[in-house]
Amino acid sequence: xxxxxxxxxxxxxxTDSAPHxxxxxxxxxxxxxxxLDVLHMVKEQDNSLAFRRSCRxxxxxxxxxxxxxxxxxxCITPLSDVVKxxxxxxxxxxxxPVIRDLVIDMGLFYKQYERIQPYxxxxxxxPSIERLQSPEERDKLxxxxxxxxCACCSTSCPSFWWNPDKFxxxxxxxxxxRFLADSRDTATHERLSELDDPFSVFRCRGIxxxxxxxxxxxxxxxxxxxxxxxxxxxxx
Amino acid sequence: xxxxxxxxxxxxxxxxxxxxxxAGLELAKSGKNTAVLSxxxxxxxxxxxxxxxxxxxxxxxxxxxxxxxxxYDTVKGSDYIADQDAAEYLCTEGPKAxxxxxHMGLPFSRFDNGRIYQRPFGGQSKNFGEGGQAARTCAxxxxxxxxxxxxxxxxNLKHNTTFLNEWYVVDLVKNANGDVVGCIxxxxxxxEVAHIxxxxxxxxxxxxxxxxxxxxxxxxxxxxxxxxxxxxGFPMQDMEMWQFHPTGIYGAGTLVxxxxxxxxxxxxxxxxxxxxxxYAPNAKDLASRDVVARSMVMExxxxxxxxxxxxxxxxxxxxxxxxxxxxxxxxxxxLSKTFAHVDPAKExxxxxxxxxxxxxGVPTNIHGQAIMPDAEGNDHIVNGLxxxxxxxxxxxxxxxxxxxxxxxxxxxxxxxxxxxxDNALNAGIDYLAASQxxxxxxxxxxxxxxxxxxxxxxxxxxxxxxQIMQNDFGxxxxxxxxxxxxxxxAELRGRIAKGYLPDKSAVFNTARVEALELDNxxxxxxxxxxxxxxxxxxxxxxxxxxxxxxxxxxWLKHSVYFPVEKTLGKRDVNFAPKTVDMFEPKIRTY
Numbered sequence: 001x002x003x004x005x006x007x008x009x010x011x012x013x014x015t016d017s018a019p020h021x022x023x024x025x026x027x028x029x030x031x032x033x034x035x036l037d038v039l040h041m042v043k044e045q046d047n048s049l050a051f052r053r054s055c056r057x058x059x060x061x062x063x064x065x066x067x068x069x070x071x072x073x074x075c076i077t078p079l080s081d082v083v084k085x086x087x088x089x090x091x092x093x094x095x096x097p098v099i100r101d102l103v104i105d106m107g108l109f110y111k112q113y114e115r116i117q118p119y120x121x122x123x124x125x126x127p128s129i130e131r132l133q134s135p136e137e138r139d140k141l142x143x144x145x146x147x148x149x150c151a152c153c154s155t156s157c158p159s160f161w162w163n164p165d166k167f168x169x170x171x172x173x174x175x176x177x178r179f180l181a182d183s184r185d186t187a188t189h190e191r192l193s194e195l196d197d198p199f200s201v202f203r204c205r206g207i208x209x210x211x212x213x214x215x216x217x218x219x220x221x222x223x224x225x226x227x228x229x230x231x232x233x234x235x236x
Numbered sequence: 237x238x239x240x241x242x243x244x245x246x247x248x249x250x251x252x253x254x255x256x257x258x259a260g261l262e263l264a265k266s267g268k269n270t271a272v273l274s275x276x277x278x279x280x281x282x283x284x285x286x287x288x289x290x291x292x293x294x295x296x297x298x299x300x301x302x303x304x305x306x307x308y309d310t311v312k313g314s315d316y317i318a319d320q321d322a323a324e325y326l327c328t329e330g331p332k333a334x335x336x337x338x339h340m341g342l343p344f345s346r347f348d349n350g351r352i353y354q355r356p357f358g359g360q361s362k363n364f365g366e367g368g369q370a371a372r373t374c375a376x377x378x379x380x381x382x383x384x385x386x387x388x389x390x391x392n393l394k395h396n397t398t399f400l401n402e403w404y405v406v407d408l409v410k411n412a413n414g415d416v417v418g419c420i421x422x423x424x425x426x427x428e429v430a431h432i433x434x435x436x437x438x439x440x441x442x443x444x445x446x447x448x449x450x451x452x453x454x455x456x457x458x459x460x461x462x463x464x465x466x467x468x469g470f471p472m473q474d475m476e477m478w479q480f481h482p483t484g485i486y487g488a489g490t491l492v493x494x495x496x497x498x499x500x501x502x503x504x505x506x507x508x509x510x511x512x513x514x515y516a517p518n519a520k521d522l523a524s525r526d527v528v529a530r531s532m533v534m535e536x537x538x539x540x541x542x543x544x545x546x547x548x549x550x551x552x553x554x555x556x557x558x559x560x561x562x563x564x565x566x567x568x569x570x571l572s573k574t575f576a577h578v579d580p581a582k583e584x585x586x587x588x589x590x591x592x593x594x595x596x597g598v599p600t601n602i603h604g605q606a607i608m609p610d611a612e613g614n615d616h617i618v619n620g621l622x623x624x625x626x627x628x629x630x631x632x633x634x635x636x637x638x639x640x641x642x643x644x645x646x647x648x649x650x651x652x653x654x655x656x657x658d659n660a661l662n663a664g665i666d667y668l669a670a671s672q673x674x675x676x677x678x679x680x681x682x683x684x685x686x687x688x689x690x691x692x693x694x695x696x697x698x699x700x701x702x703q704i705m706q707n708d709f710g711x712x713x714x715x716x717x718x719x720x721x722x723x724x725x726a727e728l729r730g731r732i733a734k735g736y737l738p739d740k741s742a743v744f745n746t747a748r749v750e751a752l753e754l755d756n757x758x759x760x761x762x763x764x765x766x767x768x769x770x771x772x773x774x775x776x777x778x779x780x781x782x783x784x785x786x787x788x789x790x791w792l793k794h795s796v797y798f799p800v801e802k803t804l805g806k807r808d809v810n811f812a813p814k815t816v817d818m819f820e821p822k823i824r825t826y
Contacts (some may be wrong), residue, residue, distance in 0.1 A: 014741050044695050047747040048739040052276070055454045057490045057571060059382055060280040076574050099425060100744040106277075118342025119390040129294070129331075130338040132350030138343065145343045145376075145383060149279055184341070 002030040006042055006082065008049070011098050011111050019098065021089075028079065031073040035067055035074040038088065039102075051102040058215060061150030066091040071152040071213040093155035095164065108164045109151045109171065116168060116176040116194070121187035137183040144178035144223065146216050147171060153210035153220055159203040165204035168195070170210035170220030177223035180230060192227075192234045201227055240431055240675075245271045245398075247436040247657050250405045250419065250461065252278030254286075254381070254646035255625025256440030257388035258333075259604075262654025264397040265600050268661055272396040273405055273421055273432070275456065275749065278389045282442050282454040285648065286381025288357060288495030288565060289373035290337075290647075291640030297354035297371040298362065303327040304816055305362055306372060310641060313359045313524050313778035314634025315786065316821040317474070319810035322630040325602045326641070326648050328815075331646040334374060342387040344376050345564075351627075356498040356715070357639040359524040359826070369522060371471060371498075373640040378493050378567040384643060404626040404749050405460065407678040408437065408468045408621070409787060415619035415667040416468070416606075420678040424749060427742025431683065435665040436620060436657045439465065439598060439606075440650070443626040444760040448591035449476050449699075449706035452491035461627035463756025465598050466799040467681075470608055470618060472623025473629040473794045473807065475760070476768035476778045479637055480711050482528040486548040488575035491592070492568055492585060494639040497521040499564050501553040503532065504539040504584065511549075516826040523826035524776045529589035529808040533711045536588075543586065550584035563813035568750075589711055592768065593642065594760075596767070596778065597631040598623035599796070599807070602630060604653025609796050609807045620667055622657065624649045631794065635776020684733075685751045691736035694751050701728055701754075703762055709768055715782045718769040725762050732758050763797045770804040771795050788821055 003025045011019035026041045036053055045050045051074075054064040058076035065074055067082045068089050082088065093096050097105040122131070154160045154169035168176065176195065179185045195201050201224060210220040247263050252274030263270040269586045274281065295301040307327040311318050337345060344351035352374045360370040376383035392399075402424040408430065409418045419431040444459025445451035462472060482503070483492040497503075502521045505511050515531035516523035518782060523531075526725050532549050541547050553568075558581045561569050562699065565580075572585045599607040606621040625646045632645055708721030732754060739747045762784075771789035774780050795808040811818045 012741060013743050043747075047693065047695075047737075048741065050744045050746050052280075053747075054276050054280040054456045055282065055285050057285065059379075059567075060276075060282075060284050060454065060572065061681075062276065062280045078574075093314060103744050110277075114393055117394075119387075119394045120339075122339075126335075126339040128335070130335050130344070130352050133346050134350050135346045135348060138346045141343045145386075148284075148382070149277075179341075182341070182343075 002028055004028050004038065004079065005087045007039060007087060007089045008042065008101070010101055012048065012100055032078045032080045035077045035079065035088065035090070036063055037209040038076060038079070039128065050100045059148060061148035064093050064150035064152045066093055071156045073150060073152070073215045076215060092180045093151055095155045095161040106151055109154055109169070112168045112172040113149065113175060116172050117191065118175045118179065120179060120182060120185050122184055123186045125160060131184050133183055137187055141178060143218055144174060144181060147174055147218060148216060150215065152213045152215060156213045158207060163199060163203055166199035168200050170224070172203060174218060174220040174223045177227050180227065187235060192231055195227065196231055201231065242433060244429045244433045245269050246434070247438065247442050248273060248419065248432055248434040249438040251281070251440035251442060251625070252401070253281035253440060253442050253625060254283035254385055254388060254397070254648040256642060257385070257392055258647045258650025259438055259440060259624055260397045260652040261388060261392050261395060262394060262643060262651055263658055264395040266658045269659060271400055272392070272633060273400045273403045275402065275404045275424070278399065279385055279399050281385060282457055283381045283385040285454060285491065286384070286433050286643055287378045287491060287493035288498065289355060289375035289380045289640050290334060290384065290643035291357060291360070291373045291638065292334045292373060292644055293327065294331050294334055294352060294374060296351040300612065301372060303330065303372065305364060305420045307816070308364045308819055309359050309361055310632060310638055312365065312464050312824060313636050313638040315636055315824060316634065316792060317631070317775065317809050318634035319631050320813040320818050321810045322602050322632045324813035324816065325652070326632045326644060328758065329359070329648050330644050330651070333651055337384060337387060337647060340391045342376065342383050344374060355495055356522060358494050358497070358519070358522045358528065359638045360522070369519070373495070373498065378495055378565045381643065404752065405464065406682050406752060407673055409465050409678045410468055410668045411668045411670050411674055413668055415528065416621040417667050417670050422682070425744055429744060433670070435543065435661065436622060436669065438653060438657070439621070439623040439627050440625050444757065445591045445592040445594070447702060447705045447757050447761045447764070447801070449702040450484065450489050451591040452481055452489055453591070458753035458757050459760035460753065460756045461623065462597060463759040464765065466759040469800055470598065470606060470621070471799065472763050472797045473599040474631060474635070474767070475763040475797050476771050476795060477635050478591060478764065479525055479593035479595060479777050479778060480529040481587040481592035482525055482532055482553050482589055483557040483587040484592070485572065485575045486586035486588045488573055489590050490575050491570065492587060494525070496551060496553055496565060499560060500556055501551055504550050504552050505535045506542040506546065507540060511535050511540070519826035524636055524667045525639065526824055529711055530779060532589055548588040551587045552584040554582055554584070559584060568602055585709060593636065593637055594626055595629070595631070595637055597627045597629040599794070600628045600630055600654055602649070603656035604628065604649055605656070611805055613805070613807055623651050624653045628703070635778060671741035680756055682752065685737045685748065686740060688736045691734045692731055693736055693756050694747065696720045697728065697732050697735055698754055698757065701757055701761055704728070705764070709764060711779065713768055713778070713780045715780070718765065722765045722769055725765050729762065730811065751814070763799070766802055767795050767797050767804055792821060
């Protein structure tokens with residue numbers, strides 16, 4: 001037996017007046033399982049446990065959660081990365097309302113994503129084939145388009161915790177820059193105008209929690225810096 | 237029941253993956269009152285996991301490329317039971333659909349001349365198999381599905397599609413005439429069950445790889461559309477045809493794209509031998525997936541498998557160099573480090589054939605209209621019901637799908653169903669409304685789970701189902717095992733019908749969703765098993781020890797599974813493309 005102590009954040013709005021932590025024991029047989037595997041084992045003990053999951057390989061972004069204090073994806077986080085002192089503590093991503101257990105209401109997060117108009121805008125008539133883009137121009141989208149909207153970054157960001165309604169947050173801004181950086185997008189000025197206020201971009205204080213937790217290794221802080229530069233250039 | 241909320245739409249799309257979003261976009265653009273219902277937030281759909289690319293003759297890598305060559309490869313790959321009118325439509329409309337994706341913003345990789353990057357994939361040729369390997373798969377690095385799904389979701393936002401995210405569709409609602417006029421769906425967040433009325437109902441629920449114990453598929457791929465269509469009494473086509481992808485990561489099942497072999501990687505056995513040279517002297521590692529998967533299993537069965545149990549082989553990539561791996565296959569480097577603890581720049585990745593794709597599904601025409609063949613083999617359109625993507629069987633994949641053809645299938649037929657429904661709505665659709673008892677019929681199974689008081693629980697029943705499918709309906713199939721499997725499944729069906737849901741809460745009850753999914757997995761498994769047992773030949777992905785050869789005299793046909801009688805019939809394959817001569821069935825070698 002190699003038992004892992006799992007401490008889980010529980011909240012069922014139908015029966016609980018407040019959230020609480022619940023302790024479980026899971027026999028991992030000494031294997032370095034992924035955190036998601038452990039959740040499935042706990043769910044067999046108590047099928048009322050709620051969490052989101054889909055691809056189980058780190059590309060769909062469903063199972064972002066807080067594991068021993070750090071945000072990440074349960075499906076690609078091995079126990080050896082997070083467990084300390086034989087204990088795994090799992091909580092929902094912080095800063096957004098909890099619906100049940102590890103499931104959060106991502107409404108505000110998605111709203112900020114929608115706000116930046118996350119789609120290519122090009123005012124010219126498209127050709128009969130694809131629009132051409134050089135490999136160098138295309139390279140500028142690397143490190144941006146790979147975002148999986150898991151919300152690990154925005155929910156680790158104190159500025160987003162404070163102003164989730166007004167600060168776009170690292171995920172939304174990374175996507176904003178993904179379109180600003182795209183040689184095929186012609187709405188640069190309009191996009192920047194939408195962001196030109198004290199909150200949308202400038203609430204970023206360069207804390208860089210977003211960079212530390214991104215499970216895809218992306219760098220929202222750098223993208224935000226580039227947007228700031230573009231805002232300054234656009235203003236002059 | 238009387239207090240159940242009713243929502244009404246012109247069209248509903250069940251499923252928010254690539255096919256559903258493409259259909260939804262078409263209808264939203266034309267201003268139709270359309271809703272996409274998805275059991276997960278759309279970008280969590282399984283399309284996101286597609287890696288290698290979207291195959292299409294856009295004549296970028298080769299300016300002389302020709303859609304007819306793509307069609308030839310598709311028909312040959314299908315082992316000649318793809319419908320040739322559908323394959324023709326796929327290959328001729330493909331370039332339009334791909335260029336549209338690019339115009340929507342999909343970040344394709346590029347060649348130096350600025351055109352879309354294309355890589356070689358399995359089963360591709362130039363000049364009808366005579367001109368050597370083609371490079372026809374358009375790629376965004378090895379994250380093409382992610383890029384495609386996000387692009388489509390983004391463009392649906394642009395055009396204000398209505399999304400009912402995290403809604404789980406329980407069953408279809410049929411009126412007294414047998415027309416499909418909507419569905420029953422549960423808002424997962426609140427537990428509320430609602431009646432959704434619609435003039436057109438599109439199944440875009442994807443595949444069902446989770447019926448196997450080992451699969452590349454997401455946990456959500458439980459065959460919901462197949463389940464609801466079968467319960468509504470509609471037949472399924474070619475359900476014995478399951479693709480086993482050659483390169484699932486050993487142990488974890490996660491997919492390693494065929495693009496690895498397209499970029500120059502190859503498979504080796506425990507002796508380091510590049511064994512595909514023996515099985516497919518021309519195409520080698522880029523033979524069709526069914527051929528490569530069988531060759532791998534042969535190596536393992538003959539004692540040349542690697543590892544302690546000799547139960548896998550290796551995919552060698554280190555000779556490609558870090559630059560190619562970093563540029564063209566960055567996601568694979570990540571996945572193999574995470575799930576195989578192997579850096580492919582230094583060591584080969586342990587791989588094994590893994591259940592990947594359901595070629596069968598709801599028979600449809602090229603407009604996505606569901607077809608109900610009768611016992612005499614005549615086709616009848618099912619009013620109000622459509623299917624697109626993996627849940628549909630148009631059929632462009634026949635007995636074996638070519639790599640890169642699934643993403644193309646999603647956008648070409650998602651688009652065509654959208655266009656067809658748009659026109660039909662303009663012309664006016666008027667079906668008899670569902671009665672109270674029609675609605676109640678669709679509530680039956682959720683009521684059953686909600687009222688269950690004791691019995692076996694979902695995880696144990698599910699594991700048993702997956703083990704039966706894995707053992708008895710795998711890459712190679714034996715009559716005795718399949719007969720045994722069919723019996724075991726019949727027995728399991730009785731137990732699932734008495735299964736127990738301990739948690740009856742309303743808010744975000746994922747246990748209830750998993751129970752409802754299990755019903756669907758049961759439907760898919762049984763349809764697969766009965767179809768496999770009764771197709772008495774080997775063709776494409778369906779390979780039998782007792783009937784090792786293709787039998788064109790008796791089985792150059794679709795199989796059709798009738799759920800009420802649980803029998804297997806046959807349906808003619810279409811051999812009448814409109815603009816080219818048909819491709820005659822030939823012996824299939826690579």
